[in-house]
Amino acid sequence: MTPLQPGDRLDHYRLDRLVAMGGMASVFQATDLYTGGKVAIKVPHPEVEREPQLFERFRREEAIGLKLNHPGVVKVLPDGKRSRVYMVMEWVEGRSLKQIIEEEGKLPIDRAIRLTISICNALEYAHSQSVVHRDLKPENILIDSEDRIKLIDFGIAGQAGARRITFAKFSDTMGTPEYISPEQVKGQRGTARSDVYTVGVLLYEMLTGKVPFTGDSPFVVMNERLLNNPVPPRELNPAISPQLQEVIYRALERDPRNRYSSARDMAWDLEHLDQVGVADRAELRNWRNRRTPRTRQILVYVGLAMIPLVLFALLLFAARH
Ligand SMILES: Nc1ncnc2c1ncn2[C@@H]1O[C@H](COP(=O)(O)OP(=O)(O)O)[C@@H](O)[C@H]1O
Ligand SMILES: [Mg+2]
Secondary structure (H helix, E strand, O other): OOOOOOOOEEOOEEEEEEEEEOOOEEEEEEEEOOOOOEEEEEEEOHHHHHOHHHHHHHHHHHHHHHHOOOOOEOOEEOOOOOOOOOEEEEOOOOEEHHHHHHHHOOOOHHHHHHHHHHHHHHHHHHHHOOEEOOOOOHHHEEEOOOOOEEEOOOOOOEEOOOOOOOOOOOOOOOOOOOOOOHHHHOOOOOOHHHHHHHHHHHHHHHHHOOOOOOOOOHHHHHHHHHHOOOOOHHHHOOOOOHHHHHHHHHHOOOOHHHOOOOHHHHHHHHHOHHHOOOOOOHHHHOOOOOOOHHHHHHHHHHHHHHHHHHHHHHHHHHHHO
16 A cells, blocks of 8 residues: 555545654545545554554444544544545544643643543543543543544554454553553553543643653653652642542542542542542652662562571570570
8 A cells, every 4th residue: 555645535535634643543634525524534554454453453443433422532434435444533623632731831720620521521421332442641632722622542442342452562451651540550451440540640730730650761650650659739739729639639549449430420529629528648648758669679688688687686695695
């Protein structure tokens, strides 16, 4: 397959502009020559077409998109007769949440809350259709000029019951280091509660301008959430109320059993912040004491080194009495 370029015709679409080129596919803005309307067309890279597992994943993204029908989820248009494999979506005019945070920094509190509630509502719908997104991040949330959100990129979304696809380089349980849940870091398959965790990361970032866990390598970033607590949001932005901070902590619970059980519960709390009881959290007191795998190792070695010393002291004590 020859690479496509702006200006090319693809069946009854004209490609107008290359919008993004990712690992698996290129996204073009295009015109539907039947209706004159704008659409987005996602075309898998030739390598993807040759690799059956990646290809199946691409088809699954399309199948999930066709099944979901919600104002907060990008619409995928059904397949007509096509000369090659590609996905057609409604064109979403706007910016990604990533661009918005880059351009505007911290968002005003009420706007961050409103956006998060919309994200929760779209997720609640997807979850009700047994679809878990598993790769939520600011690039995958588009926001139009009226602040309406659209979730895109269900590329590694799981349909409960769908056959699990594993592939050579990284497992399909993986999202993006900054945004994935602790259980996904541990190699488990993401669930609805994993998406809720990620919404907690997004809300933290919208309110503070920073992601909760950072590091020099993806491994460190992922591991941080297993070992340490983030800087409390209120330390970074005192305008955040204790109740709003509590909602973030409830979403970021390391153990999924302690987390909000659904996106709807999280949205409900955000809509009724005055009713949120603020817990006395250890995370608020001990976040400065950072644990690292290295210091734990050193402690173990120091402990082991103490054993002969203690034995020697005991022998000495016994010998003298
Ligand atoms: N329906 C759409 N309307 C407008 N822009 C889109 C649309 N879908 C994707 N894009 C743009 O293309 C980028 C990549 O799309 P995405 O589906 O996330 O692909 P990838 O799997 O490569 O991450 C998005 O971040 C967004 O900027
Ligand atoms: Mg994407």
